[in-house]
Amino acid sequence: MTSNQRNSRFGVGLLLGIILALGFLPPAGKAEYGDVLINNYSDAAGMRPVVFPHWFHRIRFRCKVCHADLGFKMQAGGNQINMLKIIDGEYCGACHNGEVAWSIENCDICHTGKPGMATQVHMSTTSKLTTVTGRKPKEEQQ
Ligand code: HEC
Numbered sequence: 001m002t003s004n005q006r007n008s009r010f011g012v013g014l015l016l017g018i019i020l021a022l023g024f025l026p027p028a029g030k031a032e033y034g035d036v037l038i039n040n041y042s043d044a045a046g047m048r049p050v051v052f053p054h055w056f057h058r059i060r061f062r063c064k065v066c067h068a069d070l071g072f073k074m075q076a077g078g079n080q081i082n083m084l085k086i087i088d089g090e091y092c093g094a095c096h097n098g099e100v101a102w103s104i105e106n107c108d109i110c111h112t113g114k115p116g117m118a119t120q121v122h123m124s125t126t127s128k129l130t131t132v133t134g135r136k137p138k139e140e141q142q
């Protein structure tokens, strides 16, 4: 066996290993109870709607941080959020700026909703709001 053949066999084995390992991992980008689907503008702009994981954030920050200091109204879709405001450091952009949390070039971590779904709070553990993208923040992709 030449070293080239050995290398390519090793490559195939490694690839199969990765595929098998991935098959056993829970899928990323799944909506959970209490997630907020925000779709005031996304669909119209040809983007997937945004899935905001409320509980994920609620266990990390006090309500006041977002609903008083950052001015988020407690209503699904009740804030006129757009990318200009986010880039200016408002709403999600107060944290998703590469300092408090990963920054906004990670479009497909926020825009994971199913196209066409209305703004809503996710109440059922069986209904699926998202499509799986499985993407990680850019800084973590090496
Ligand atoms: C931290 C989360 C987050 C990230 C990252 C993000 N967005 Fe958004 N984006 C939002 C939210 C929230 C809205 C409002 C959704 C709605 O109401 O439809 C929005 C709305 C939009 C809209 C429609 C409104 C507008 O401003 O035109 C477009 C287009 C858009 N995003 C594109 C992008 C692109 C392209 C990227 C990557 C460069 C990106 N977004 C990254 C959260 C995010």
Ligand code: HEC
Pocket (backbone or CB within 6 Å): 034, 036, 037, 038, 052, 054, 057, 058, 061, 062, 063, 064, 065, 066, 067, 072, 073, 074, 075, 076, 077, 078, 079, 080, 081, 121
């Ligand atoms: C990291 C920011 C953040 C934190 C912390 C946070 N929220 Fe929210 N909350 C949001 C966003 C964003 C929305 C959706 C707003 C939209 O769709 O425009 C929301 C929506 C809501 C809603 C309306 C939707 C629903 O689930 O009925 C309520 C009520 C609410 N929040 C209560 C709370 C409470 C209570 C806490 C603290 C235990 C809290 N939030 C913590 C950002 C936050």
Ligand code: HEC
Pocket (backbone or CB within 6 Å): 050, 051, 052, 053, 056, 057, 060, 061, 065, 066, 070, 091, 092, 093, 094, 095, 096, 100, 101, 102, 109, 110
């Ligand atoms: C008060 C700060 C804060 C605000 C405001 C905020 N986020 Fe986050 N967000 C975070 C932090 C911190 C993380 C965790 C980052 C990490 O794991 O590196 C995070 C993670 C996320 C994740 C990934 C969750 C996961 O399972 O890994 C999504 C999606 C997200 N935010 C969307 C949003 C959207 C959409 C908005 C605006 C509607 C928003 N965030 C507003 C701080 C914030």
